[in-house]
Amino acid sequence: MCFEEIEDISMYNFIHTESELCEKCFQSLRARFINFYVGDVKVLAVYNYDDTIKNLIYKFKGCYDYELKNVFLERYLLYLRIIYAGYVIVPVPSSKVDDEKRGFNHVEEIFKTLKLPMLCVLKKEVKEKQSSKSQKSRTKIDKQIIIENKEKLNGKKVLVVDDVYTTGATLYKAISLVKSASPKKVHALVIAKTIDLDKRNKKNNIS
């Protein structure tokens, strides 16, 4: 993250010689492990969507800094592999056009580091741009996610993954599609969660 050579040999870096994070960068990330629910599905967010994470995701996803794919989960891989052992990963999709422009799918790359089986059965349908359509219906089309080969999820324990949880609408849609495939169990894991909108509104009212 900082482009400096790792010189501060912490116990972690001493054991994990392949580590790509120096102690300073690791400390700046401040993982929170926030548990919450979308419907009856348990969701875990590793970080708060603070400025550090926001910048890091932007560099990775928006500036195509592919090498950052490992830093999000690096220190928690063992823990996450234990709690999600036996799960198959289903990433929330981006549009094909965006993935092609970027050269990789950012969500898939982050969660590949977990080394769990991954099934990319959710697809985002191509954005339809028609000036005749109202803003409302355009927004609806932009968000359209579909499921393909859903029989692959039948009886499986599924972990739906995404980068940022904002309103929860996308994750909710992805979870409903996964549930329609009769999985054994569904959980979700996201990199970062934005501050609760209700809480933010309350704060604004006070100030």
Ligand SMILES: [Zn+2]
């Ligand atoms: Zn660093």
